[in-house]
Amino acid sequence: MTTKRVSISRIALSATLALSLAACGGGGSSTPPTGGTPTPTPPTSNCAISNQIAFANDVLNEWYLFPDLLDNSVNPAAFTSVQSYLDARVAPARAQSRDKGFTFATSIAEETALINSGSSAGFGIRLAFDSVNNRVFLFEAFENGNGFQAGMDRGTELLAIGTTSANLQTVNSLMATGGPQAVVNALGPSDPGVSRFIRFAQLGGNVIETSITKTEFSLDPVSDRYGALVLNDGGKKVGYLNFRTFFPSNAGGQLRDAFELFNTNGVTELIIDFRYNGGGLVSLAETFGDLLGEGRVGQVWSRTTLRASKSSENTTRLFQNEAQSLQATKIAFITTGNSASASELVINSMIPYLNADSIAIVGSNTSGKPVGQFGFDFAECDLRIRAVTFQTVNANNEGGYFTGLASVMPNSCRADDDIFTPLGDPTEASIATALDFLGGRSCTAISQGGGQTAQSVGGRETLRPEFPTAAQFEIPGLF
Structure with missing residues (x-):
């Protein structure tokens, strides 16, 4: 019986399937760890729930980022589903907002389709x-x-x-x-x-x-209607990029096209709209960073750390050269409670590289997910366990935003998400407020308390199924 480990980042999906490893989400590296990677071996090819739970138990005991926040009194025999067992084991971490539904069971086949083609x-x-x-x-x-x-x-x-x-x-x-x-x-x-x-x-x-x-x-990550635009704000050109999701794995081409548009128009100020972006592949977050990294090649983009017993897996990711990169003078990131994982990774990783008055989140507070998941496969049963296994920090070693990025951002501007105005429209409430920030006009700060337990959209809550598919887990509100 074979079992494969795939590394994934913050939001909860797998990433590049290379050497049976993948990294996805909001934090961590898209390259496979270089150290030894012993993988819990499923006890038998029998797909009885008891065997699947036993596999999940081994994963948590060996890899879970917060071993002291696992409930070891949980009786595996008392559960009839892998997810309910995982929820019970990580309940202490959830109570401290360290694992807000980030550890879960999913389908290998569904994740693979989402990663490879955004299907x-x-x-x-x-x-x-x-x-x-x-x-x-x-x-x-x-x-x-x-x-x-x-x-x-x-x-x-x-x-x-x-x-x-x-x-x-x-x-x-x-x-x-x-x-x-x-x-x-x-x-x-x-x-x-x-x-x-x-x-x-x-x-x-x-x-x-x-x-x-x-x-x-x-799942086209950059809409042909409003995904990449050059806005005119009183004669000043502002680049607007609405990035829907960090899937599929080949979406880097669309990002490069957007930055080519900005470079062609001499744009130096950006609005990056992550308001509905629940995360995805770390490799795409790294490409995003590289495109924002003109003049920063070789400097630290992010650091990934695991539990003490897995410290040999820790990695540091540096900015790499991208032909279409630019060095923005100011960036306003539009966010909501649906902004998580890879979205938060990009924002947090840019904080050390912009002046305090030149970076902000606009809208509402983010989800608060500075941790990431590796994936562990019980292949015969189409079962992948996504367990929180690492945390990411930026070049200043900052990354504890479990209550959302409003707690660590130099600036924030509260704004509504006006679902009755098209995305990309400069009069839409969040975009208008982002333009105000870039233009030096005043705004009201976002509340820093509480984190995002319910994803808000224009004063409404995102509709989510009780048992989401792999795509629904990663793409908030998808039907």
């Missing part, structure tokens, strides 16, 4: 709910998904869902009787070929009723 099945929309008024809205739509093709986009409201026009249930009634999970259930499984009849209202009030089928679609 996911669904309508290609991202949803948030208003629990006070029992309403559900789109905060984003992927252009190559069937939801967008049917007329859905940012600001669209879902009104009713059914399998046919004859059994439509209003979203209001679903929310009132079963809460957000009732809406998740009504939308059906994330499998190709699943169809739902949906009534929705576009911005402006036009109501459409149509059947929409879930298909495989690619």
Whole structure:
């Protein structure tokens, strides 16, 4: 029986599959550790839950970043799922905000598809709910998904869902009787070929009723509509980059194209929009850093540290040369509670390299995930254990932002996420506030307390299934 270890970073997905190792998320290196990497061996090829739990137990005991924050009184025999067992073991770490759902079980096959091609099945929309008024809205739509093709986009409201026009249930009634999970259930499984009849209202009030089928679609990280723009702020050129996700592994090409646009236009001030970016591949975060690293080649980008018994795996990642790199004079990062992992890694790693008055987060506080995961495979059972195994810090050895980046940023500016205004529009609330910061205009600071337990989108909470797919774990609100 073979078991493979794949290293992953902050957010929770795997990364580059090289030598059976991968790094993904928000912190850590995308290169395999150089030291010895003993891997817990599954006890048997039998995929009984007891054997899968035994494997998860071995992973935690050998690799978990916070060994003193594991509950060793947990009885494996008392659990009927790997995830419930993992949740019980890491409960002390979760209570200290060190592991807010970052240790989990997932499918090797699903992760591999996401990493290699950004592939996911669904309508290609991202949803948030208003629990006070029992309403559900789109905060984003992927252009190559069937939801967008049917007329859905940012600001669209879902009104009713059914399998046919004859059994439509209003979203209001679903929310009132079963809460957000009732809406998740009504939308059906994330499998190709699943169809739902949906009534929705576009911005402006036009109501459409149509059947929409879930298909495989690619998660384009830089939208062709608003992903990379040059904004005019009173005659000054400002680069705007909306980076949706640190997947798939070949997304570096889109990043380089964006920076080529900025260089061509002589841009030195940037708005980097991570508001919905839950993280992804560390290798892409490193490419992002290199593109921001003109004049910094050979200097420290980030450091990755493991538990004391695994210190031989610690690494330091340096800025590397990128042909399209630039050295920004000011950067405003747009963030929300959905901004996590690789997004936070990029922001934290840039703090030492900009003047205190030249870097800020704009919007709301981030998730607070300065830790990362390695992946451990029980291949015969399509089981990958993602366990928190390392923490990352920047060149100043700063990285303890478990309550979000507002606690460590030199500047922050509170702003709404106006889901009824297109992304990339300079009048959208967060973009307008980012332009104010870059222009030296005053703003109100983001609260530093509490961290992000619920991901907020325009005053609403991100809709998340109880049992997310690999893509849904990494792409907040995806359906």
